[in-house]
Amino acid sequence: MKSLEGKIAVVTGASRGIGKGIALELGAAGATVYLTGRTVVEGSAEFPGTIGATAEEVTKLGGEGIAIQCDHSKDEEIIALFKRVKEEQGRIDILVNNVFTAPKDPILQGGGFWTYPIEIWDELIHVGCRGHYVASHEAVPIMIDQGEGLVVNISSFAGAAYAFNLAYGVGKAAVDRMAKDMAFELRDHNVTCVSLYPGWVKTEHILQREKEGKLPASIENAESPRFTGRAVVAIASDPDRMEKSGQVLIVNELGREYGFTDVDGRQPGTLPEQMGLVPPES
Secondary structure (H helix, E strand, O other): OOOOOOOEEEEOOOOOHHHHHHHHHHHHOOOEEEEEEOOOOOOOOOOOOOHHHHHHHHHHOOOEEEEEEOOOOOHHHHHHHHHHHHHHHOOOOEEEEOOOOOOOOOHHHOOOHHHOOOHHHHHHHHHHHHHHHHHHHHHHHHHHHHOOEEEEEEOOHHHOOOOOOHHHHHHHHHHHHHHHHHHHHOOOOOEEEEEEEOOOEOOHHHHHHHHOOOOOOOOOOOEOHHHHHHHHHHHHOOOOHHHHOOOEEEHHHHHHHHOOOOOOOOOOOOHHHHOOOOOOOO
């Protein structure tokens, strides 16, 4: 029996990138995965990937993938999503808050916050932070009623140190604080809430920027999106996961703790090592 067989998961923003990697690994572990996103037609977005294609891969890996188009900037669509999952499954075991929208302005190139349109704040905070709050608001009561659950917020090291621009860092720090405070309020309900820091990840976005020569470092030692997925599966499968509730967890460190590797069999180094900023550990 697979470790998550019979479990119901929701992964937001799973058309591509880290969300897709998480959905695939949950499927490989036997879960039924509801995955959301806005892209339903290949070629209609800047980067490749659709929720339907991800759902098909989830099913091929041994789970059940169910694609639901959802714009996480619209509360009514998020509420409808969780109403549907509850009606169809009667429970939600795992919620992965991953959805994020990157503004058209080149935030990866840095620059002072005063040089960007004020709307950048709304683009970076509304979906990637407020959307996580709304999704959790709808999922957590279901978890409380069933007596257990897991909420994972996908964050980044920008929550702890400067990266890209001010609004990006504020959004990630808020996601981390959200997990900590949700854990405090849910401490008596057996619902685990954590925030995850992936490393340097080979997403479609990053691969495209590499081709354009617009990255600050090589991606030679970067990790695949499925490495974060394996971290989520490890936490979800851990009977003692409540001990981690409220913490910010680093995916690389979880790999070493639980003994999982990336799809190529490697154990990726720390983020500085992946980016070539320090020599790898011997």
